[in-house]
Amino acid sequence: MDEPGSTSNDRAKTLDRGIRVLKLLAVADESLSVAAIAAELGLHRQVVYRLLGSLEEHGLAQKASTGRYRLGFGAVTLAGAWMPRLEESLRPVLRDLAEACSATAFLMAEEAEDAVALLVVEPVNTQFHLSFRAGSRHPLTRGAGGVAILAGHPQSPDDPPEVRAARTAGIAISKEQVTSGTLGVAAPVRLHSGLGSIASIGVIAVLGGADVDRLAREVRAAARRVHGG
Structure with a gap:
């Protein structure tokens, strides 16, 4: 009461x-x-x-x-209530994205000032690819995953140029901002299963020889699948 x-x-x-x-x-x-x-x-x-x-x-x-x-431990119970549903609905999207791009696909969410990897799926059709673990984090302002999350928020006068550009293009692209020799491509998505915040879906690839336009097309298509479009 x-x-x-x-x-x-x-x-x-x-x-x-x-x-x-x-x-x-x-x-x-x-x-x-x-x-x-x-x-x-x-x-x-x-x-x-x-x-x-x-x-x-x-x-x-x-x-x-x-x-x-x-x-x-009650917080773990709360997280466990939506995480299986999240994995069930989004892991297939990430798996298809990873294979289409021959690169590691990820889903990132916002936590305080960081972008945190919720799901990570590696491709199986390549002999060499980059990888990182679920739970990995980096500042929102660094890397395509974080910038895409910021771009999904309403426009603000304080937005840095890369966030404004990503919001206009619907895609964020970063080079060597988190790890040397890497290219990141990500798009903002809104999760509907337990999380109300903006997230991002994308890939991390080896910088040399990467087809940025192809990666961007695949990431945009994956984001549309998340939104049901």
Whole structure:
């Protein structure tokens, strides 16, 4: 039940703060103290205590004997609810993209200031190709996958030139921005299975000899499949 006198604005603010705490715990490399969380998010310690208590009740935060907090296993359960559906619907698209391009295909999503690889599919019809693991991340502003995600957002006066160009073209292309000797091509997509944020689908290929136009055509076609078009 809602607290007496609470308003929808108060509840929305509490929800926003709780999500911010949850996201901070998710990206932390170690358990965090209440003081550290409060300082990072600019919240009063008592507010953080209340938020952590609610998250702990739902298994989304876990308190160690030291009094510090880390992400709870309940968050894994939430992720597990949509990840199989995501894989079932998008892995075939990535598999076809990887084979059509003879390059490693990926699906990336936005997390804070990073682009994070959710799914990675390697081609089987090549003797040599580039690879990286699901869970790999890099700044959104570097690499085609991140730039494509930014291009999927509404236009902003602060958008860098490469994001504006990708939004106009519907495709982002990067050369050696994340790894030396590589070419990245990606397009923005919107996921409908558990994630409401903009994501990107694309490929990473060896820079030398890559047919950029062909890769762009295949990536655009894959993005249309994700959108059902």
